[in-house]
Amino acid sequence: MGKIVIDNNRCKSCYICTETCPKKLIKKSNKTNRLGDYMVEFDDPKGECIGCAMCAKRCPDMAITEVWR
Amino acid sequence: MSETDKVLIKGNYAIAQAAVNAGCQCYFGYPITPQTEIGEYLSGKMQELRRGYVCAESELAAINMVIGAVSTGVKAMTSSSSCAVALMQEALSYAASDELPVVLVNVMRAGPGLGYIYPAQGDYNQSVYGGGNGDYKIIVLAPSTVQECIDLTYKSFYLAHKYKNPVILLADGLLGQMMEPASFGEYPYPEIDNSSWALTGAKGRNSRAIYSCARDEKKQIEHINHLFEKFELISKNETSWEEFETDDADIILTAFGSMTRNIKAAMKVLREKGIKAGCFRPITLSPFPHKRINELGKQGKDFIVVEMNMGQMFKDVKYAVNGESKTELVNRPVGEWLKVEEIVSAVEKITEKSYAASI
Amino acid sequence: MQQVFSIPKSMKENFKYTFCPGCDHGIAIRLLAEVLDELGIQDKTICAASIGCSVFIYDFINVDCIEAPHGRALAEATGVKRARPDKVVFTYQGDGDFASIGLAESMHAAFRGERITALMLNNTTYGMTGGQHGPTTMMGQVTTTSPTGRNREYYGYPARMAEQIALADGCAFSARVALDSIQHINEAKKAIKNAFQVQLDGIGLGFVEILSTCPTNWHMTPEQAHERVRNDMVKTFPLGVFKNFE
Numbered sequence: 276m277g278k279i280v281i282d283n284n285r286c287k288s289c290y291i292c293t294e295t296c297p298k299k300l301i302k303k304s305n306k307t308n309r310l311g312d313y314m315v316e317f318d319d320p321k322g323e324c325i326g327c328a329m330c331a332k333r334c335p336d337m338a339i340t341e342v343w344r
Numbered sequence: 345m346s347e348t349d350k351v352l353i354k355g356n357y358a359i360a361q362a363a364v365n366a367g368c369q370c371y372f373g374y375p376i377t378p379q380t381e382i383g384e385y386l387s388g389k390m391q392e393l394r395r396g397y398v399c400a401e402s403e404l405a406a407i408n409m410v411i412g413a414v415s416t417g418v419k420a421m422t423s424s425s426s427c428a429v430a431l432m433q434e435a436l437s438y439a440a441s442d443e444l445p446v447v448l449v450n451v452m453r454a455g456p457g458l459g460y461i462y463p464a465q466g467d468y469n470q471s472v473y474g475g476g477n478g479d480y481k482i483i484v485l486a487p488s489t490v491q492e493c494i495d496l497t498y499k500s501f502y503l504a505h506k507y508k509n510p511v512i513l514l515a516d517g518l519l520g521q522m523m524e525p526a527s528f529g530e531y532p533y534p535e536i537d538n539s540s541w542a543l544t545g546a547k548g549r550n551s552r553a554i555y556s557c558a559r560d561e562k563k564q565i566e567h568i569n570h571l572f573e574k575f576e577l578i579s580k581n582e583t584s585w586e587e588f589e590t591d592d593a594d595i596i597l598t599a600f601g602s603m604t605r606n607i608k609a610a611m612k613v614l615r616e617k618g619i620k621a622g623c624f625r626p627i628t629l630s631p632f633p634h635k636r637i638n639e640l641g642k643q644g645k646d647f648i649v650v651e652m653n654m655g656q657m658f659k660d661v662k663y664a665v666n667g668e669s670k671t672e673l674v675n676r677p678v679g680e681w682l683k684v685e686e687i688v689s690a691v692e693k694i695t696e697k698s699y700a701a702s703i
Numbered sequence: 704m705q706q707v708f709s710i711p712k713s714m715k716e717n718f719k720y721t722f723c724p725g726c727d728h729g730i731a732i733r734l735l736a737e738v739l740d741e742l743g744i745q746d747k748t749i750c751a752a753s754i755g756c757s758v759f760i761y762d763f764i765n766v767d768c769i770e771a772p773h774g775r776a777l778a779e780a781t782g783v784k785r786a787r788p789d790k791v792v793f794t795y796q797g798d799g800d801f802a803s804i805g806l807a808e809s810m811h812a813a814f815r816g817e818r819i820t821a822l823m824l825n826n827t828t829y830g831m832t833g834g835q836h837g838p839t840t841m842m843g844q845v846t847t848t849s850p851t852g853r854n855r856e857y858y859g860y861p862a863r864m865a866e867q868i869a870l871a872d873g874c875a876f877s878a879r880v881a882l883d884s885i886q887h888i889n890e891a892k893k894a895i896k897n898a899f900q901v902q903l904d905g906i907g908l909g910f911v912e913i914l915s916t917c918p919t920n921w922h923m924t925p926e927q928a929h930e931r932v933r934n935d936m937v938k939t940f941p942l943g944v945f946k947n948f949e
Binding site: 369434547 | 715745747748749751758764765768771772779781783785787790815
């Protein structure tokens with residue numbers, strides 16, 4: 276059981292996190308940022324996040340600011 | 345300063361010991377004739393005092409090491425000579441923009457290019473106008489005796505820190521290699537508190553960054569204006585020169601650095617010959633004593649600039665005189681200093697010519 | 704629940720990276736900040752920044768920084784360290800800065816064994832100027848100044864800095880790491896920490912070459928760029944520790 280916090284102001288939509296998450300809980304959302312890129316969102320309805328922090332460690336922009344386990 | 349304090353010392357050693365006395369914490373240098381004795385002297389001295397010393401891999405590295413050291417608030421310097429000072433121009437531009445108290449001693453040799461080790465004064469332009477990019481100003485002090493090598497080394501450190509501006513001490517091979525009696529005394533200036541800007545680690549405060557990268561055009565305009573306002577202040581407070589018998593003079597011989605010695609002697613000979621000569625010698629080449637020269641020009645006094653280059657300071661004198669009186673150049677590009685009798689006969693020729701022209 | 708990841712304290716408040724999407728600079732700076740946090744040295748550390756994309760480190764990290772002219776970071780760092788031996792000093796440079804224009808300063812800092820930590824990001828190109836051929840450009844790599852790819856005849860061979868620096872007697876630690884996977888990122892952090900530890904222990908120069916992506920100038924997506932690091936770059940620039948003076 277875990278959770279992450281995404282700071283969409285920092286996210287540049289490189290989508291490394293969507294590939295990295297072992298449970299594929301980070302997805303492209305329908306919302307766009309100032310540059311018109313689709314932002315990412317944490318979508319974990321079943322509580323599958325294990326709080327491994329792999330997404331945060333690979334995020335080049337530190338847009339995943341918190342990981343809880 | 346009493347006579348008993350005096351020691352017989354070479355200009356280069358005098359500069360080096362004066363730096364030690366001034367509290368120079370770090371010296372970084374690369375050998376080049378005719379200033380190598382400065383590095384030789386300081387290599388031992390700095391280690392003895394457990395201060396910073398590096399035999400740098402190049403002059404480029406040396407001046408950048410100075411930038412690194414002074415950015416932490418300490419006094420530091422490097423020394424070099426003409427063609428190698430050319431290598432340092434990039435760093436001087438950075439240091440001026442960064443407002444860092446870099447002290448650079450340039451013991452001039454002959455140029456252009458490699459030139460050779462005989463003396464010359466060809467670095468007036470390089471020092472005063474700079475070879476670096478962008479608009480910036482350097483303080484330039486030119487000693488004429490070994491005693492002044494000491495006094496102006498002290499002053500270099502003081503002015504650099506007082507105004508957070510790079511300072512060049514512009515000596516020449518003649519001074520560097522010459523022995524004269526001189527006394528050191530003690531460093532006569534107050535210590536400047538650098539704690540408001542020095543990089544010492546962000547302990548109990550926000551981090552600081554010293555940089556010249558200027559992404560914001562408006563801020564850069566402000567910054568450059570600030571640098572030039574600061575130099576106006578330096579100009580107002582620190583412009584210094586020496587005058588001899590200018591009051592009644594018709595002709596003022598003008599020189600900087602060690603050539604001052606010869607124009608003083610020439611002045612005496614000319615006076616004996618009935619020509620009313622005086623002497624003028626800027627001590628700060630930058631800021632230049634424009635105002636005083638202009639005043640003297642307005643009094644109808646003609647200027648004869650004597651220098652060992654193709655007329656680098658001559659242009660500044662002419663600019664300062666601004667047509668108020670006549671300006672002439674007596675020069676030799678490099679090599680053996682113009683002798684007193686050569687200066688005298690050149691002046692006589694000029695005065696005869698102008699006398700002939702006036703009738 | 705327990706917080707297992709947070710922004711390092713050595714980062715500036717409200718910093719926002721200005722690097723291109725997918726650029727590894729962001730990860731490298733985070734690892735550096737984490738190491739400063741863990742060693743508890745943020746408040747006595749001084750950084751010599753360089754020219755190139757790496758210059759903006761002073762916008763992001765809460766550490767005193769001096770910006771060095773192109774290639775002179777290790778000279779300025781030497782000046783800082785000699786003036787203040789009690790401070791921790793590091794440089795943050797790109798491959799162009801460290802291995803091309805600043806090669807003399809880099810090698811001599813290693814020869815002298817300066818108690819400094821040097822981090823070099825190797826992305827095989829000059830990123831800020833738009834992707835030109837540089838000292839670490841790989842054989843065959845197309846850049847704007849090697850339009851048909853790097854060849855031996857016109858360009859010669861890429862520089863392998865981690866191995867070269869390791870040869871210097873004054874080098875205490877030299878490693879090459881990558882940021883393309885979690886495992887490599889963890890190893891990179893360990894290497895950066897070691898490179899600071901040898902400085903703190905007063906042994907000599909600590910050097911880490913960090914293989915990094917430049918998706919913009921490589922004309923790749925971030926994930927493709929990381930694949931290039933993983934599959935191609937490591938062949939020319941093998942990962943590993945080349946010197947560890949313990």
